[in-house]
Amino acid sequence: MSSSAAPPAAAFPAFPPFLPFELERDLSAFEYEVAYNLSESGVHPLSVAELYEGDPGAFDRLRDVSLYYAPGAGLPALREAIASTYRTADASNVLVTVGAVEANFAGLTAVTRPGDEVVVMSPNYQQVYGAAVNYGLQVKTFPLDPARGFAPDLAALREAVTERTRLIAVCHPNNPTGRALTPEEMAAVITEAERVGAWILSDEVYRGSERRGGDFTPSFFDAYDKVIATGSTSKAYGLPGFRIGWAATDAGTVDQMWARREYLTLCTATIANHMAAYAMASPVRDRVVERTRTLIREGYAVLERWIGTQGGRLALTPHDAAAITLLRFDVPHLDSRQFVTRLRERHDVLLAPGDHLGVPDHVRLSFGLPEDYLQAGLDRIAAFLDEETR
Numbered sequence: 001m002s003s004s005a006a007p008p009a010a011a012f013p014a015f016p017p018f019l020p021f022e023l024e025r026d027l028s029a030f031e032y033e034v035a036y037n038l039s040e041s042g043v044h045p046l047s048v049a050e051l052y053e054g055d056p057g058a059f060d061r062l063r064d065v066s067l068y069y070a071p072g073a074g075l076p077a078l079r080e081a082i083a084s085t086y087r088t089a090d091a092s093n094v095l096v097t098v099g100a101v102e103a104n105f106a107g108l109t110a111v112t113r114p115g116d117e118v119v120v121m122s123p124n125y126q127q128v129y130g131a132a133v134n135y136g137l138q139v140k141t142f143p144l145d146p147a148r149g150f151a152p153d154l155a156a157l158r159e160a161v162t163e164r165t166r167l168i169a170v171c172h173p174n175n176p177t178g179r180a181l182t183p184e185e186m187a188a189v190i191t192e193a194e195r196v197g198a199w200i201l202s203d204e205v206y207r208g209s210e211r212r213g214g215d216f217t218p219s220f221f222d223a224y225d226k227v228i229a230t231g232s233t234s235k236a237y238g239l240p241g242f243r244i245g246w247a248a249t250d251a252g253t254v255d256q257m258w259a260r261r262e263y264l265t266l267c268t269a270t271i272a273n274h275m276a277a278y279a280m281a282s283p284v285r286d287r288v289v290e291r292t293r294t295l296i297r298e299g300y301a302v303l304e305r306w307i308g309t310q311g312g313r314l315a316l317t318p319h320d321a322a323a324i325t326l327l328r329f330d331v332p333h334l335d336s337r338q339f340v341t342r343l344r345e346r347h348d349v350l351l352a353p354g355d356h357l358g359v360p361d362h363v364r365l366s367f368g369l370p371e372d373y374l375q376a377g378l379d380r381i382a383a384f385l386d387e388e389t390r
């Protein structure tokens with residue numbers, strides 16, 4: 001390239017050093033190596049055969065799918081199926097993305113500019129916080145309060161949100177706690193956003209994986225105008241391998257996000273669009289979601305029973321949805337990274353360290369797994385704690 005073609009260095013903004021996505025980096029190094037992986041954040045996934053069980057005709061129809069690029073915003077049938085999971089959406093409100101990660105990233109960058117202020121819930125899945133820092137946003141956090149069962153500290157939110165705040169990011173139901181915001185807490189978040197005209201980016205990947213009751217957790221999409229609600233087939237549907245996610249937002253923001261994803265992924269996989277449309281339309285959706293909820297309910301019962309035998313050295317935190325929960329551990333000489341590393345090295349069990357998620361003295365454990373596998377993993381954790389507390 002001739003030197004005259006290179007842009008002057010000063011044309012590039014001075015970004016802070018790149019913040020890696022530590023949680024995902026660490027887990028991906030070991031998740032396929034360990035005997036018991038209790039670090040996942042979804043339920044045990046479906047196989048293709050389970051998805052099409054009892055409906056060989058639908059599976060056969062996949063043979064006829066032409067493998068063109070998928071439409072940039074997603075297959076119309078899939079956008080409609082996704083829209084039907086909201087009270088007030090239609091297909092024009094939906095952009096299909098590569099997982100909720102792409103939806104979060106495209107949403108964040110569509111409605112902010114480097115230098116803007118954003119306020120992010122903590123603890124949280126690390127993605128939005130790290131992506132915001134790397135994109136050059138001024139990032140503030142507001143806490144979920146461990147002393148109040150990880151309820152949001154609304155006074156801290158009020159203090160953090162200023163006239164400069166462009167976006168408030170929440171994770172609802174939350175990763176890592178599995179706690180959903182109450183209707184009153186949702187209303188309080190909306191009040192703060194409305195006060196300054198901010199967007200709400202609501203990561204709702206765990207919507208649909210409720211442990212109690214049959215209803216989906218209310219979405220911010222149905223409650224506020226300047227909102228990007230994100231979701232995916234990865235958790236409630238047990239289909240992370242599709243890499244299908246979405247954003248639900250106004251049609252103009254769908255277009256703005258689409259314009260950004262054109263630089264990164266263009267579109268999602270055609271075959272996954274067809275399979276996800278099948279999985280998310282009635283009546284298959286009901287069967288798939290019920291399977292997830294059964295794994296969560298049964299796994300939680302195993303976990304609760306086991307915690308009861310641990311003599312107070314582990315405590316559960318309040319949980320509404322998702323196949324993950326936070327365990328507080330009382331082993332003063334260990335931090336969460338040491339806990340996870342030693343457990344893996346000595347007992348071949350993988351957990352996620354709370355330090356990666358903004359909650360020291362906790363580990364995140366996944367329990368939406370077949371009972372024998374889960375119980376064997378828990379027994380190994382007990383053996384590890386016996387060694388450490390002897």
Ligand SMILES: Cc1ncc(COP(=O)(O)O)c(C=O)c1O
Nearest residue numbers: 041099100101125175232234245
């Ligand atoms: C809160 C949250 N958001 C987004 C994601 C990414 O999910 P996806 O597979 O939909 O990209 C995860 C995955 O663990 C998550 O826990």
